[in-house]
Amino acid sequence: MKNLTKAFAVIALTSASFATFAATEVNSAPTGTQSIGVVSASTNSGDLSTLQGKLAAQAAQQGASSYRIVSAGGESHMYGTAEIYK
Numbered sequence: 001m002k003n004l005t006k007a008f009a010v011i012a013l014t015s016a017s018f019a020t021f022a023a024t025e026v027n028s029a030p031t032g033t034q035s036i037g038v039v040s041a042s043t044n045s046g047d048l049s050t051l052q053g054k055l056a057a058q059a060a061q062q063g064a065s066s067y068r069i070v071s072a073g074g075e076s077h078m079y080g081t082a083e084i085y086k
Contacts, residue, residue, distance in 0.1 A: 023059035023066055023067050024065070026066045026067070035083055035084070036062065037084055038081055038084065039067070039081065039082050040058070040081045040082075042074075042077065043078050046078060051072060062084055064084035067083065069081070
């Protein structure tokens with residue numbers, strides 16, 4: 001069971017690192033960019049960084065250059081939304 005948990009952690013961190021290069025998290029709407037929509041994600045890990053990585057990956061898949069997390073919540077099941085910009 002520990003090996004399975006470690007494997008999921010490695011996969012999550014790897015995809016979060018990759019996604020971070022494709023779309024950058026911002027605290028406010030970047031000047032000179034346009035909002036192109038909203039993405040959402042959820043995770044059963046209860047880990048906010050895993051959720052953040054999933055939102056970054058969703059933003060990258062939509063072609064966003066940056067994203068801003070507008071909501072996140074949960075305990076053992078995390079969920080969130082992010083506005084994406086290009």
